[in-house]
Amino acid sequence: MTWIDVSQPLHADVTTWPGDTKFSYEIAWPMAQSGSVNVGKVTMSLHVGTHIDAPFHFDDHGQRVIDLDPSIYIGPARVIHMPHKSKIEASDLDGHDLTGVERLILKTDGWPDKRVFPETIPELTPSLADRLGELGIFLIGLDLPSVDAIDSKEMSAHHALARNGVHILEGLVLDNILPGDYDLNAVPLPIVEGDGSPVRALLRPIL
Ligand SMILES: Nc1ccccc1C(=O)C[C@H](N)C(=O)O
Ligand SMILES: [Zn+2]
Numbered sequence: 001m002t003w004i005d006v007s008q009p010l011h012a013d014v015t016t017w018p019g020d021t022k023f024s025y026e027i028a029w030p031m032a033q034s035g036s037v038n039v040g041k042v043t044m045s046l047h048v049g050t051h052i053d054a055p056f057h058f059d060d061h062g063q064r065v066i067d068l069d070p071s072i073y074i075g076p077a078r079v080i081h082m083p084h085k086s087k088i089e090a091s092d093l094d095g096h097d098l099t100g101v102e103r104l105i106l107k108t109d110g111w112p113d114k115r116v117f118p119e120t121i122p123e124l125t126p127s128l129a130d131r132l133g134e135l136g137i138f139l140i141g142l143d144l145p146s147v148d149a150i151d152s153k154e155m156s157a158h159h160a161l162a163r164n165g166v167h168i169l170e171g172l173v174l175d176n177i178l179p180g181d182y183d184l185n186a187v188p189l190p191i192v193e194g195d196g197s198p199v200r201a202l203l204r205p206i207l
């Protein structure tokens with residue numbers, strides 16, 4: 001079975017958090033000059049598109065990308081559908097048996113047009129973070145640019161997830177993904193000091 005790409009392509013028009021550094025690619029050293037190769041150069045915020053957050057993103061004393069075990073981002077993941085919500089809280093998981101699930105992906109449909117940065121998105125509550133911690137889930141992925149509201153300054157979901165040992169994968173493209181069990185591969189780059197990293201996120205159905 002083949003892998004399904006659930007990442008946002010990185011190009012000049014990929015949306016950016018308001019005020020943050022946009023993605024740009026240029027050929028810094030063209031073949032005509034180097035005599036042998038084209039050499040590209042990228043400038044971007046580490047929080048553009050599909051990416052993971054390192055705890056240092058929201059905690060000056062938190063782990064950097066290099067401190068995160070890559071195994072967090074590789075392995076079985078459960079996708080569940082949570083549409084039409086302004087908040088996603090612990091009780092929203094009540095109907096779901098998540099026994100044995102370690103990576104949980106929420107398909108919220110809360111960012112339907114990825115060409116436009118959303119003004120409002122569903123937010124995760126600290127009660128949900130606590131429930132994920134109790135369940136032994138160590139990765140939450142979602143189809144939104146943040147686990148908190150866009151205008152949040154407290155970043156309470158980011159902090160509550162970190163307190164519970166739950167790592168964060170944001171900006172997935174889940175339009176063509178049905179709820180179910182998948183293998184996930186969404187490994188960050190080894191950016192030693194990074195507060196986050198873009199990832200190529202892939203899902204493969206577990207049959
Ligand atoms: N780039 C920003 C600039 C200002 C304020 C927040 C952000 C974020 O990136 C938050 C988002 N939750 C993120 O982790 O991607
Ligand atoms: Zn981020």
Ligand SMILES: [Zn+2]
Nearest residue numbers: 053146147170
């Ligand atoms: Zn974030």
